[in-house]
Amino acid sequence: MGELRSSQWYGGGDRNAYIHRAWMRRGVPDDAFDGRPQVAIANTASDLTPCNSHLTEVARSVRDGVFEAGGLPLELPVVSLGETQLRPTAMLWRNMAAMATEEMLRANPIDSVVLLGGCDKTIPALLMAAASVDLPAVVVPGGPMLTGTFRGVPLGCGTDVWRLSEEVRAGTLSREEFVRSESAMIRSRGHCNTMGTASTMALVAEALGMVVPGLAGTPAPDSRLLTGAHDTGRLAVELIGAGRRPSTVLTKASFHNAIVALAAIGGSTNAVVHLLAIAGRLGVDLTLDDVDRIGSRVPVLVDLLPAGRFLMDDLHRAGGLRAVLREVRDLLDPTALTVTGKPLVEGLDDAEIWDPEVIRPRSAPLVAEGGIAVLRGNLAPGGALVKPAAASPHLLRHRGPAVVFDSIEDFHARIDDPDLDVTADSVLVLRGCGPRGYPGMPEVSNMPLPKKLLAQGVRDMVRVCDGRMSGTAYGTVVLHVAPEAAAGGPLALVRTGDVVSLDIEARRIDVEVPDDELARREPAAAAVAAYARPARGWQRLYVDHVLQADTGADLDFLLGSSGSDVSRESH
Template sequence: MSGTARSQQWYAGDSRDAFIHRAWMRRGLPDHAFDGRPQIVICNTWSDLTPCNSHFREIAEHVKRGVWESGGVPLELPVPSLGETLLRPTAMFFRDLAAMVVEELIRANPVDGVVLLGGCDKTVPSLLLGAASVDLPTLMVTGGPMLNGSWQGRPLGCGTGVWELSEEVRAGRMPRSDLRRAESAMIRSRGHCNTMGTASTMACVAEALGMTLPGNAGLPAPDSRLLELSHAAGNRIVEMVGEDLRPSAVLTREALLNAVRVVAAVGGSTNAVVHLLALARRVGVDFALEDIDRAGRDIPLLADVQPAGAHLMEDFHRAGGLDAVLGQIKDRLEPAVTVSGRPLTDQISGHPSADLTVIRTADEPIARHAGLAVLRGNLCPDGAVIKPAAATPELLRHRGRAVVFDGIEDFHARIDDPGLDVEPSDVLVLRGCGPRGYPGMPEVGNMPLPPKVLRAGVRDMVRISDARMSGTAFGTVVLHIAPESAAGGPLGLVRSGDWIELDVERRVLRLDVPEEELAARQPVTAAAPPAESGWEHIYRAHVEQADRGAGLDFLAGTRGSFVARESH
């Protein structure tokens, strides 16, 4: 180990403070646990209310074995767990709160190295954000997807199947009793969503960033090889403490660009955008929406996985997983350092895909240009995002009338109204659902289509909003419009009947209304009532817009591991 272990500030010597620190921690620990060997904290997001992470206690035990084996002392620390499907108003509302707790608890305790256990959508970014701010040697273990689901002889993906089947019910094509029976067929095992939703995307992002051991992303939760990797992570974190290998050496601009390219190649979630931008703000790297557009623009779509494809994550792993994808785009990746101590490009095996129907080659991709597209125009002067791989190709260039909804409650109140003035060529517009307006920027951007349109056999329309959408969702959906309407953005000027133009190839989203008419209009903010106290008060006062990662302004930058005042 280089220098004296940080934890020795608590444990070394014969002072009264050292005496009480050791005495309180003994509880079965041997005397040599305090002799300077690395104290490794395992930040565990296990919770019964986060079913995706319900197997993390077992993973933590295998990490501990690896830490003990390599001469460290493992210490498990429960940290906030954000269950994506259950939390209200939305899990994103709590991402930075969880990150703050992770950061402060790591800094405040006698810790030399950190292992992060994340899986469900927001647990991965919140852990990365918090640990990056402290900048102690850190690596992550992601918990893996659940096994494949199946319904009536076809793959049923977690999340994506929900959107598909619920629309069939609303269209009158499927009885509600079948929807109920599909629930248990969709969720067969422990693990996060088995589509390339946000959880799988962020696992791929974590590995592309260099924050996990190679082979972690996509390794199914019930697979015993995940426990083997967890043991290896316990070995490796002790070595990292000795090498003083910190997130600041890993989370570089080059690593962020690699993550963007991987998101494109796997057809990943648009939610990666706000998390990568927030992470860049946290570690002080020059990285913006334009970098996301440029880095991903010419990357081919290789993973034929729902929602952009047909297969599920168990198939993805069987076909070679992220390693097979990285091998196909290796010449476009940066040789950024990883927690293994080697550059990302050096740890790619070179093995081809074992199933070309699941992971294609760069020569014969699903699509040649799969990157997330960043749009500009008078509707989104600070940017908006669309996922072309999940959109209807014919709608990527479109002009239609606006049908405007002021908040998600207004949408729910009117969308099923048979008298709603809406046609398949129209553009559904939802506002008041950005970071500040909702608050928390919920995943409601993929608005369900009106029943009258569904009954006509239409399954997609252009939809635009200042909200996000689930990574498991699909459709021609423009998201993250910045600034949001609640922050005075031009989305608040749109009226039903206005003409909107979308041209993804030209990266344009514009409202076709004369400037003098827009200047005369009063904006509609559609924001929730202001909070006078509590977390919501802090959040709404300090949350930044989507183009800056939708994080809290005072959390930008790192604060290190030093604690100025001692405990007495």
């Protein structure tokens, strides 16, 4: 296996080695420091991150696997981000969680790491950290929850929250019935059971090669998740001897395959900003143009909410990600490796679709060309995203007058005003919600529709925003507009009444205002007044250094890998 990194702490007979060993001799085997690989288990379990609270049990199975393979498992609690709990938004803390985890991995005497994540931002943050420190690493996704039902109907976590809440606003569902559904929404441990960001990032992590093939998407209560965790613990020891690091797995070919997978599963738009950030930590040249070129014409094969009908435990019983990848095998890069050291495409011939309603065969896709589309135009010179599979067909090409909101507070104050000048043809424009302006790029782009239009039966409108939307959401939403309004983007110059044109096929989003007129305009004073101006702490650091969505919204000083070397000793 060669000399272990941890031997820099534990090897030899000097005072420093004595201190390092003595303080760690708390019930460990006598040979714990005599050539035993030290394997960290980076655990995001927290009672305040309910989707990850079961990861302590998963960690025990990882520990068993590490011990069995001759390593010493060391649980390392890391920053945990609960999507449903954190204010103002969990995205504000993704980069901090990544930076803190990176530093803890680098600073401690470990030889490899198992990354336990589940909720939306935890797997991206862990992968960003692992890419930066470049120690041997492997991910165990926490898995989706089982499907709950209400009045005999399956509930999609997140998606049906949005749907039912809109029905309340439309007057077709009582508030009492809405509250009654709450106890049925979360049936078990695990993350959202729709194809939201958590499910998407688990599957994308496997497509990247960072998960044992076939493990991602295993439901959280399924005992096979614990078996996979045990096997991953053994693999974490093997990785050390093989010298298999994130930089050897996360190549441009791996990102190619992740984009194909993202499209085929109908995954969350949030995955794009996370993939760009992970690539940035590695120095891999990945751009929005790659996302569009590789993924936009890929067929959507997975019929899951929010774009389809089924849920994550259905996907698992139907054959899982491996069955999906088999259908698009010709689109995958065969050179990309996984943490096992074998190509991602190896063994796909053994994968089968057990329910063609859930996983459609290539010959009968859910959407023929449904991957995430990248739009450009004078409203988004740096690019914007739209998810055609979640959009209404009649709105894929649309022109309409803008109704502009200068902040999310402005939106909430006016959207249900009966005197608001808005029709089904209007385009709702919300600004000040980008990485810098909010700060943290909140999931507000899928704006609730005006109550008076809901009462008329309208259920979708074109919406444009520099923020994000939940992966569990749906609708014709143009989001991640770059540059954001707070960074001087053209979105800051749009006025109510300006005609906005959307043409997804042509990949365009424009405001029909002459260039010279736009150049003369000043940003709306109300919008500027609402931009974030934190005075201290993480938010100040974030606003001063965050990049735009088109490059991953990471911090500018965190780009590139710093490696695992520690330059100074502690004693």
